[in-house]
Amino acid sequence: MKIKEVKELLGAELLCGDEAELEKDVYSACGSDMMSDVLAYVKDQSVLLTGLVNPQVIRTAEMMDMICLVFVRSKKPTPEMVALAHEHGLVVLATEKRMYEACGILYSNGLTSKGVKKR
Amino acid sequence: MSEALTFHFDVNGEDFTSAGQASVRFKKNKRELGVDPEIIRRASIAMYEGEINMVIHAHGGVADVEVDEDAIKIVLKDQGPGIPDIAKAMQEGYSTAPDNIRSLGFGAGMGLPNMKRYTDEMQIYSTVGVGTTVTMKINLN
Numbered sequence: 001m002k003i004k005e006v007k008e009l010l011g012a013e014l015l016c017g018d019e020a021e022l023e024k025d026v027y028s029a030c031g032s033d034m035m036s037d038v039l040a041y042v043k044d045q046s047v048l049l050t051g052l053v054n055p056q057v058i059r060t061a062e063m064m065d066m067i068c069l070v071f072v073r074s075k076k077p078t079p080e081m082v083a084l085a086h087e088h089g090l091v092v093l094a095t096e097k098r099m100y101e102a103c104g105i106l107y108s109n110g111l112t113s114k115g116v117k118k119r
Numbered sequence: 120m121s122e123a124l125t126f127h128f129d130v131n132g133e134d135f136t137s138a139g140q141a142s143v144r145f146k147k148n149k150r151e152l153g154v155d156p157e158i159i160r161r162a163s164i165a166m167y168e169g170e171i172n173m174v175i176h177a178h179g180g181v182a183d184v185e186v187d188e189d190a191i192k193i194v195l196k197d198q199g200p201g202i203p204d205i206a207k208a209m210q211e212g213y214s215t216a217p218d219n220i221r222s223l224g225f226g227a228g229m230g231l232p233n234m235k236r237y238t239d240e241m242q243i244y245s246t247v248g249v250g251t252t253v254t255m256k257i258n259l260n
Contacts, residue, residue, distance in 0.1 A: 036229035059139035
């Protein structure tokens with residue numbers, strides 16, 4: 001799935017990233033507000049859905065080599081967080097949908113937790 | 120790379136929002152060295168969790184990293200309260216972090232177990248009231 005499709009499926013607003021980055025493919029996703037849980041399962045996850053808003057979210061995504069962050073429940077990152085995301089080349093989206101619904105929509109459209117990045 | 124490369128980072132314990140900066144810088148350094156991305160990720164996560172621990176529990180500390188042909192060695196040292204029961208601290212889900220840390224996305228009791236999971240060797244030396252030193256090794260081959 002392309003990041004562009006993630007954005008469309010979730011009716012999300014683009015807060016950081018450009019057209020070229022929206023064309024990038026993502027293969028799996030993970031949804032959590034606990035960063036330690038995100039860090040516990042290291043796979044080729046490329047999308048992180050979270051309702052947590054602090055700079056550790058950006059750093060956690062960076063540590064995990066993720067390329068797209070989705071803030072759920074209408075949460076908005078601070079300008080400092082967006083700047084940090086920009087520095088790391090992360091696409092940042094924000095959706096009004098709640099975590100369960102956002103994850104469900106992406107999963108049922110083929111973005112599971114087990115996708116493997118093609119090399 | 121014939122000689123070992125060393126990196127030193129001071130981990131500021133005053134401000135949680137900056138926690139993790141050392142690990143991010145370290146990750147960039149290693150990318151430049153051309154280390155396998157999977158190994159970089161494991162080492163960076165282990166160091167990141169350790170750095171967060173030092174900020175939450177010990178008002179910060181220092182991180183020293185050595186990279187040679189065979190391994191990445193990370194030494195995290197703090198002068199915090201120490202860990203009274205290391206076996207208990209190693210259990211997944213066991214945490215003594217305050218509630219405000221949980222609201223920041225950490226304190227789930229996964230830090231030390233994650234560090235062990237992502238490294239090939241890990242030792243914890245801790246004295247209550249004196250501080251804690253964690254050494255980790257990630258083999259490159």
